[in-house]
Amino acid sequence: MSTYAKKQGFGATLWDFLTTVDHKKIAILYLIAGGFFFVVGGLEALFIRIQLAVPNNDFVSAGLYNQIMTMHGTTMIFLAAMPLIFAFMNAVMPLQIGARDVAFPFVNALGFWLFFFGGVFLNLSWFLGGAPDAGWTSYASLAVASKGHGVDFYLLGLQISGFGTLIGGINFLVTIINMRAPGMTYMRMPMFTWATFVTSALILFAFPPLTIGLVLMMFDRLFGAKFFEVSMGGNTIIWEHLFWIFGHPEVYILILPAFGIFSETFAIFSRKRLFGYSSMVFALVLIGFLGFMVWAHHMFADGLGPVTNAIFAVATMAIGVPTGIKIFNWLFTMWGGSVKFTTPMLYAVAFIPSFVAGGVTGVMLASAAADYQYHDSYFVVAHFHYVIVGGVVLALLGGTHLYWPKIFGTMLNETLGKITFWLFLIGFHLTFFIQHFLGLWGMPRRVFTYLPGQGFETANMVSSVGAFFMAAGVIVLLINIITTSVKNVRVGNDPWGDGRTLEWALSSPPPFYNYKQLPLVRGLDAYWIEKMEGKKGLTPAEPLGDIHMPNSSFLPFMMSFGLFVAAFGAMYHGEHGTWAFPVLFLGLAITLGSMFLRSVKDDHGFHIHKEDLMDDDEKGVKA
Amino acid sequence: MANHQLNSGNPRVDIEYRRKKNAEDMRYQIVSFSLMMFLTLIAFAAVAIKGFEATFIKPFIILLAAVQVIFQLYYFMHMNHKGHEAPKLFLYGGVTVGFTIILTFTTIIWW
Structure with missing residues (x-):
């Protein structure tokens, strides 16, 4: 061991993270980058709420409000929620299936850097003439007519980060299909791994429509095509279809991993096997499948016709059934369990009523006839914030507390964690519950201000106050993270004491090769089984031997950086052709050159030798 | 674990069985190949011969194409194997x- 453990300076650590292909370090990168964009998106949310706190406010202008609103949605979905989910998938999933890494470690790093540069590109729009201002859905007629380069930043930035997400999803699929430890059958996989699997399948099928939509709109805006221009024979509705064929599965891409994190949390802190495991798997797959059959419910008010609306309304309501199965299974998991209310468990328990509220308004919105009333009002805003904040964000915060020891080897402070939880939960309901009523009273969404005397003042003020509670909760979390990191009290394998799945059998954080010997999985909750039989560790499935590991590489960074450079060239070629074309070709040359280098250079990785893996006492016995 | 070569040098590989299996596969491939040729001829004929409406020819050719894709995947790309x-x-x-x-x-x- 001693040959691999060495103290590093800051430069060496930075280089290590820039070149890493280790899934645990990539998880940390996703966590940091996603956390940063979460704070950026949160600040944008605060600006929105400050602007709307009082009527006729002029904190921001109408144009700037549109930019802030667009970037809040885009940032939170693509640059905060997705990468944070990828952080947990990367950190936990390979450990849960007993693998040493994902199937393609190099591609994993490439996925992160593509996301990162796409996100940076998108946010540079703030400093380069204005951010996108056509809403996160960027409906074609509005977006194509948008002045300036804002929407171009949206198109190119999301295209680049979308590539990253797509290859990340494919990587997880291959990993779960091929790299499960001996004995880890599909029906013994932990729920979070199942959620990762179904989510990755959704990514595989949902992202290509987005890519196509973005390409079409990019051609419309940058290269004079007319795909969405009705006067030239195009069809503006096709963008809406392509966007929502992606967009609806996207919300399941966000919520299914949240379900996975909560399933783990309920089982761990109820100290009971997850109730109805096989029905949970069935519900997960069914939600994933139905997720592709309902996209037109976002377009009820388009005038698709009563038959279409009815079909999509019924399909949408059907999703309530598997979701209900999951809710009851979580309740029955807690029933009769010896429940410990730790911070992650508080998030999980609070998630159930919050998410059910969001689900109920979802079924209300799914009734096409009623939707004409709710359409484009704050009721819709309240609905999707209840499912995304009440579901996804609670899971991400709960998951941060749950998996922090496994990722960093230290335990977040429980008292501060509970303060964060209560501040955030109260703030969340304060902000969004009242918005249901604002919508029903007639306040339209996406407006930058409203007039006094319409009865919206008090409710909007309440909503804005709630937003600051959430901000305070996040600040306490950041303080918690800093103090925990400074104190640096190391914890053992299973710091919660009731870990059930394989990851809790490893040290915190795990060694870079994860498993010295691949574990033998003898049932669901493999580590729990071993603990119940009084064993300290896992049963090995193989003798100790050399481990083959991949080499670090700087090429993923360069490939993504090339696309980042090329995107500037593509965007400015219209008015600055003299320098924009060279920049476009330079960027593509960097990307293609890095890909060429990757193809011609043989990189066989390295082996960790058996002797280095043996503990000193093992050597003593065998020597 | 340590680099075991699972596919070669295994004394228990049954060469006779392999040979028989390969011959069988080859027969299927030739049969499906000639069927595909035949289907292609029909597709061309449907267009060349006068008297068929476009509303018939288009779905008909798409149907033949779908059958060919299945042949391609199952017999030439071995999707019928375990x-x-x-x-x-x-x-x-x-x-x-x-x-x-x-x-x-x-x-x-x-x-």
Whole structure:
């Protein structure tokens, strides 16, 4: 061991993270980058709420409000929620299936850097003439007519980060299909791994429509095509279809991993096997499948016709059934369990009523006839914030507390964690519950201000106050993270004491090769089984031997950086052709050159030798 | 673990069985290849011979093409062999999603 453990300076650590292909370090990168964009998106949310706190406010202008609103949605979905989910998938999933890494470690790093540069590109729009201002859905007629380069930043930035997400999803699929430890059958996989699997399948099928939509709109805006221009024979509705064929599965891409994190949390802190495991798997797959059959419910008010609306309304309501199965299974998991209310468990328990509220308004919105009333009002805003904040964000915060020891080897402070939880939960309901009523009273969404005397003042003020509670909760979390990191009290394998799945059998954080010997999985909750039989560790499935590991590489960074450079060239070629074309070709040359280098250079990785893996006492016995 | 060579040098590989299996596969491939040739001829004939309406020819050729894709996947790309369950699942999953999208587009956008 001693040959691999060495103290590093800051430069060496930075280089290590820039070149890493280790899934645990990539998880940390996703966590940091996603956390940063979460704070950026949160600040944008605060600006929105400050602007709307009082009527006729002029904190921001109408144009700037549109930019802030667009970037809040885009940032939170693509640059905060997705990468944070990828952080947990990367950190936990390979450990849960007993693998040493994902199937393609190099591609994993490439996925992160593509996301990162796409996100940076998108946010540079703030400093380069204005951010996108056509809403996160960027409906074609509005977006194509948008002045300036804002929407171009949206198109190119999301295209680049979308590539990253797509290859990340494919990587997880291959990993779960091929790299499960001996004995880890599909029906013994932990729920979070199942959620990762179904989510990755959704990514595989949902992202290509987005890519196509973005390409079409990019051609419309940058290269004079007319795909969405009705006067030239195009069809503006096709963008809406392509966007929502992606967009609806996207919300399941966000919520299914949240379900996975909560399933783990309920089982761990109820100290009971997850109730109805096989029905949970069935519900997960069914939600994933139905997720592709309902996209037109976002377009009820388009005038698709009563038959279409009815079909999509019924399909949408059907999703309530598997979701209900999951809710009851979580309740029955807690029933009769010896429940410990730790911070992650508080998030999980609070998630159930919050998410059910969001689900109920979802079924209300799914009734096409009623939707004409709710359409484009704050009721819709309240609905999707209840499912995304009440579901996804609670899971991400709960998951941060749950998996922090496994990722960093230290335990977040429980008292501060509970303060964060209560501040955030109260703030969340304060902000969004009242918005249901604002919508029903007639306040339209996406407006930058409203007039006094319409009865919206008090409710909007309440909503804005709630937003600051959430901000305070996040600040306490950041303080918690800093103090925990400074104190640096190391914890053992299973710091919660009731870990059930394989990851809790490893040290915190795990060694870079994860498993010295691949574990033998003898049932669901493999580590729990071993603990119940009084064993300290896992049963090995193989003798100790050399481990083959991949080499670090700087090429993923360069490939993504090339696309980042090329995107500037593509965007400015219209008015600055003299320098924009060279920049476009330079960027593509960097990307293609890095890909060429990757193809011609043989990189066989390295082996960790058996002797280095043996503990000193093992050597003593065998020597 | 340590680099075991699982595919070669194994004394228990039954060469006779392999040979028989390969011959059988080859027979299937030739049969499906001649069928595909035949289907292609029919497709050309449907266009060349006068008297068929375009409304018949188009779906007919698409149907023949679908059959050829299945032959291609199952016999030439060995999807009929064991161990292809996951690719099959995702292939059919993709086909289902794609079909739903095309069906919706043809019925509510391009009608």
